[in-house]
Amino acid sequence: MSESARRPSVRPARSAALSSGGDRVFRGLILALASVIALVFVLSVYQLARESWPALQTFGWRFFTERTWNPVEGAFGAVSMIVGTLVTSLAALAISVPLAVASALFVAEYAPKWLAQPVGYLIELLAAVPSVVYGLWALFVIAPVLGRWQTAYFLDPANLPTITRCNELWAQGQTTLQCFFVPPGAGGRGLALAIIILTVMILPYTASVARDVIRLVPADQREAMYALGATKWEVISRAILPYARAGILGGVILALGRALGETLAVAMVIGDSQEVIRSLWGGASTMASVIANQFGDAQERLHRSSVVALGLTLFFLSVVVNFAARLIIARLTPKGIQ
Amino acid sequence: MRAATATPARPRARLSPARRVKNLLMGALILLATVIVVAPLILIFVYLLREGLGAMNLAFFTRTPAPEGEAGGGLLNAITGSLMMLAMASVIGVGVGVAGGIFLAEYPRHPLMPTIRMLSDVLAGIPAIVMGLVAYGLIVLAFGFSGIAGALALGFLMIPIVVRTTEEVLKLVPLTVREAGLALGLPQWLVILRIVLPAAAGGIVTGVMLALARVAGEAAPLLFTAFGNVSVNLDPTKPMSALPLEIYRGATSAYDENQRLAKAGALLLITLIFLTSLLARWASRRR
Numbered sequence: 001m002s003e004s005a006r007r008p009s010v011r012p013a014r015s016a017a018l019s020s021g022g023d024r025v026f027r028g029l030i031l032a033l034a035s036v037i038a039l040v041f042v043l044s045v046y047q048l049a050r051e052s053w054p055a056l057q058t059f060g061w062r063f064f065t066e067r068t069w070n071p072v073e074g075a076f077g078a079v080s081m082i083v084g085t086l087v088t089s090l091a092a093l094a095i096s097v098p099l100a101v102a103s104a105l106f107v108a109e110y111a112p113k114w115l116a117q118p119v120g121y122l123i124e125l126l127a128a129v130p131s132v133v134y135g136l137w138a139l140f141v142i143a144p145v146l147g148r149w150q151t152a153y154f155l156d157p158a159n160l161p162t163i164t165r166c167n168e169l170w171a172q173g174q175t176t177l178q179c180f181f182v183p184p185g186a187g188g189r190g191l192a193l194a195i196i197i198l199t200v201m202i203l204p205y206t207a208s209v210a211r212d213v214i215r216l217v218p219a220d221q222r223e224a225m226y227a228l229g230a231t232k233w234e235v236i237s238r239a240i241l242p243y244a245r246a247g248i249l250g251g252v253i254l255a256l257g258r259a260l261g262e263t264l265a266v267a268m269v270i271g272d273s274q275e276v277i278r279s280l281w282g283g284a285s286t287m288a289s290v291i292a293n294q295f296g297d298a299q300e301r302l303h304r305s306s307v308v309a310l311g312l313t314l315f316f317l318s319v320v321v322n323f324a325a326r327l328i329i330a331r332l333t334p335k336g337i338q
Numbered sequence: 339m340r341a342a343t344a345t346p347a348r349p350r351a352r353l354s355p356a357r358r359v360k361n362l363l364m365g366a367l368i369l370l371a372t373v374i375v376v377a378p379l380i381l382i383f384v385y386l387l388r389e390g391l392g393a394m395n396l397a398f399f400t401r402t403p404a405p406e407g408e409a410g411g412g413l414l415n416a417i418t419g420s421l422m423m424l425a426m427a428s429v430i431g432v433g434v435g436v437a438g439g440i441f442l443a444e445y446p447r448h449p450l451m452p453t454i455r456m457l458s459d460v461l462a463g464i465p466a467i468v469m470g471l472v473a474y475g476l477i478v479l480a481f482g483f484s485g486i487a488g489a490l491a492l493g494f495l496m497i498p499i500v501v502r503t504t505e506e507v508l509k510l511v512p513l514t515v516r517e518a519g520l521a522l523g524l525p526q527w528l529v530i531l532r533i534v535l536p537a538a539a540g541g542i543v544t545g546v547m548l549a550l551a552r553v554a555g556e557a558a559p560l561l562f563t564a565f566g567n568v569s570v571n572l573d574p575t576k577p578m579s580a581l582p583l584e585i586y587r588g589a590t591s592a593y594d595e596n597q598r599l600a601k602a603g604a605l606l607l608i609t610l611i612f613l614t615s616l617l618a619r620w621a622s623r624r625r
Contacts, residue, residue, distance in 0.1 A: 132604070261464070
């Protein structure tokens with residue numbers, strides 16, 4: 001006690017004020033409000049767990065391994081939605097990553113300042129477009145284009161044997177690589193359209209993280225390579241991208257988190273089929289799209305509970321994925337820059 | 339650009355053709371990819387302008403949707419619903435979000451700080467539709483569909499965005515400013531309230547605007563909370579419509595008239611969101 005009294009205090013005013021009531025009240029108030037964040041999290045987990053309990057109790061792990069999702073028979077297995085979610089998200093990721101990294105390179109390395117800033121803005125605005133608006137656009141603009149292509153495929157007599165053979169395979173719940181690329185119908189809606197629109201929707205997340213980490217690459221790295229006579233592409237591929245690789249990975253995982261939970265745009269265009277995907281052009285469903293399409297109409301307890309169980313699954317999946325992304329990004333961002 | 343200083347020194351003449359071609363080709367591909375990335379934004383905006391602008395007449399702002407299949411009508415129910423729910427969501431989002439930001443920035447040594455920060459990050463990643471399920475369980479199960487339930491879901495979605503931006507701008511306020519206040523004998527809470535918060539006010543407003551722009555377009559969590567309403571409803575305990583909800587219903591409707599209203603609604607929504615985002619970014623750039 002006497003020791004600490006002799007040592008000069010770092011913040012005398014603060015320690016004096018701590019004894020005053022005002023600080024304690026203010027701190028208590030701030031802490032109480034901040035604790036609402038924890039409360040929201042706890043309530044969410046509790047709510048989702050409670051509502052999905054009947055389904056998880058009835059089906060157990062079979063909920064995640066059964067293929068049948070049939071409200072009429074009261075059978076609920078989530079395999080087709082889990083597959084749909086993973087296939088749409090990963091395919092969209094695979095297409096969007098090269099595009100996003102390229103646009104980030106353009107903004108950070110190629111474009112002159114007067115162009116880099118507006119292009120950067122436009123990419124950020126892409127992230128601000130609501131899901132429903134993407135869905136509306138996909139439905140009215142892209143779906144008819146795909147539909148016309150599918151109709152042409154059906155009208156071509158040369159394709160008749162393939163269509164017949166694939167129809168038989170599909171009826172047995174099977175597919176081949178060739179049949180995977182054959183359209184089962186001519187609506188334009190389906191897995192492919194969902195992947196296209198998801199690609200566009202997650203592009204800006206990867207692009208903006210990639211841009212930020214590319215800007216963090218030290219200038220010496222570039223200059224040393226230029227001094228050795230490297231071309232711009234050689235500098236990018238050998239000095240910039242390897243250096244920024246881990247950070248870009250963080251942005252990719254962040255985009256994956258978005259893709260997993262993206263709802264209405266996908267629900268509007270994916271065709272809402274509760275069978276495991278058999279054709280790229282056929283209907284499918286994701287966990288989020290099933291929640292959007294079925295929760296409102298689910299009257300029966302087990303059906304409703306199964307839909308919430310999809311929500312719980314999605315919740316945990318998103319938490320894990322987002323956490324991984326943030327961990328990677330946080331570890332890579334030098335202190336003081338963020 | 340940084341590279342510009344190095345460019346003239348590059349001995350162009352000695353580049354082998356293969357390297358030069360590859361360099362040019364990759365540059366062209368990068369430009370092409372950027373065009374592909376930006377194109378959807380421009381295509382969507384032009385499409386909505388062409389299709390929706392014609393429907394944006396006086397009736398669009400002053401009437402409710404006409405009965406299915408009939409011509410005319412507007413989205414007054416959705417506009418008032420969106421405004422009301424966003425206002426209510428802001429109470430939750432701003433109250434909890436700003437307090438959370440203050441907590442993280444001003445009390446970094448509090449034992450609960452790492453937990454709150456982690457949970458705030460976790461909330462940021464939860465899909466909006468799942469928040470809708472949560473709000474359904476919390477409010478709708480007991481009280482039925484209502485604007486309050488919708489606003490709760492939107493407010494929860496706003497929290498992590500506001501927390502993060504508030505924390506970041508508070509950390510930009512120099513420590514010396516706080517020390518000066520403390521040295522003058524002000525207690526910490528008055529330093530925060532009178533000195534730190536006013537200094538960071540602009541940035542916090544920016545964060546709130548970005549959060550509003552983000553949740554204003556959310557329809558998924560409203561599907562089974564606010565539910566929608568064909569007439570203007572100012573009672574927050576009753577079902578309420580919102581712009582994204584009407585866009586969703588209209589876009590998936592078979593009737594031309596509903597689709598036309600949806601496109602006009604989308605144009606209005608996207609314009610408001612763009613203006614808010616640009617304004618927020620412009621304000622944060624200027625500081």
